[in-house]
Amino acid sequence: MIFDVLTLFPEMFDIFSYSIIKRARDNNLIRLNIYNIRDFTTNKHRKVDDYPYGGGAGMVMQAEPIYNTVDYVKNIYGYKPYTILMSPKGEVFNQNISKELSNINHVMLICGHYEGIDERIMPLIDREISIGDFVLTGGEIACMAIIDSVSRLIPGVLSSNESFEDESFYSGLLEYPQYTRPEEFRGMKVPDVLLSGHHENIRKWRRYESLKITYKRRPDLLKKIDLSNEDMKMLEDIKNRKKEK
Ligand SMILES: C[S@@+](CC[C@H](N)C(=O)[O-])C[C@H]1O[C@@H](n2cnc3c(N)ncnc32)[C@H](O)[C@@H]1O
Structure with missing residues (x-):
């Protein structure tokens, strides 16, 4: 998979010279x-930025250098890669979007900085993605989170x-x-079942613990997945035990 990143701070991406992503790059x-x-x-x-029209705080990244960079990338490949803008206004990133992106062979990610980017870059953008409901100083950390998460699915x-x-x-649940x-x-002891070597009991224990933590922390996730009969029974048990406490 190819990631093309447009940024004002290329050095920040040195983080990908370590660990699993380094190995993945070395292995092409x-x-x-x-x-x-x-x-x-x-x-x-x-200069890459200027004052906002209409006044207000901060500087806005200009459209021209971004168009020029995109043209350069387009010339290399003969097409414009699927283009994602890092933006707090975008759809909030999650594992499903990560899976979707891992099936695209080639993505280009644009990192904003300062107060944002001139709106006229929008014709270049296929998708706007946010990594959460908070504002970062720049798109680099968001972009790194996306590259890291997508890469490990390849x-x-x-x-x-x-x-x-x-x-x-x-699988739609939190991990056991x-x-x-x-x-x-x-x-503090490791639960006996994990030392038993009994694969079926270990599988059941893990499923139960996954359902339990998901029910406790992210019940919204349970509404989005298909639960098996076994899952339903486990959930019933989890709910009853909670009531007893
Ligand atoms: C300081 S922010 C600009 C925020 C903008 N003025 C607003 O209120 O929506 C600068 C850049 O950081 C990036 N950024 C900030 N928060 C982000 C988030 N939650 N997810 C993805 N990118 C973000 C975007 O690329 C943005 O252009």
Whole structure:
């Protein structure tokens, strides 16, 4: 998968020179191309922003350098990649959007900064995405969160023992609790079932714990998934136990 990123702060993306994403880049599973929007200005001071028309605080990124950068990328490939604008006004990112994007071969992500970007870049944009109902200083951190989350869904990026299928949100539920060695730590023991080697009981325990934490913390998620008969029975039990407490 190819990610083309347009930003005023390319150095921030050095974070992708570490860990799993580095390995994925080294193995050519993902390609990350960072373009500095400032390199595509036509004025001698390499200025990329200006005061907002109508007045008000802050500076607004100009449309021209962004169009120039997009034209440059278009010339490389002969088409404009699916283009996403990082924006607090966009649809809120989640695992389903991440899965959708992982099926697109090539995306271009535009990071705003300062007070925002001249509205006239909108004809370039296929989708606006926010990473939550809060305002960041720039789109870079949002863009990194999206690249990271999408990359780990690309086949081969995670090794088999780093699989994402059981993780929170993938199946629509939050993940069950995880434990590793030692069996006892500061008086806290690993649940017996996980030491039993009985795969079916372990599967059931994990499903039950997933349903329990989802019911407790994110009951809204339960309305969005198909529950099996086994799930319904488990949920009934979870609710009854809660009432008893
Ligand atoms: C300070 S923000 C601009 C906020 C804008 N004035 C507003 O009120 O909607 C600068 C840039 O950060 C990025 N950004 C800020 N918050 C974001 C969020 N929650 N999700 C994605 N990008 C965000 C966007 O690219 C935005 O253009």
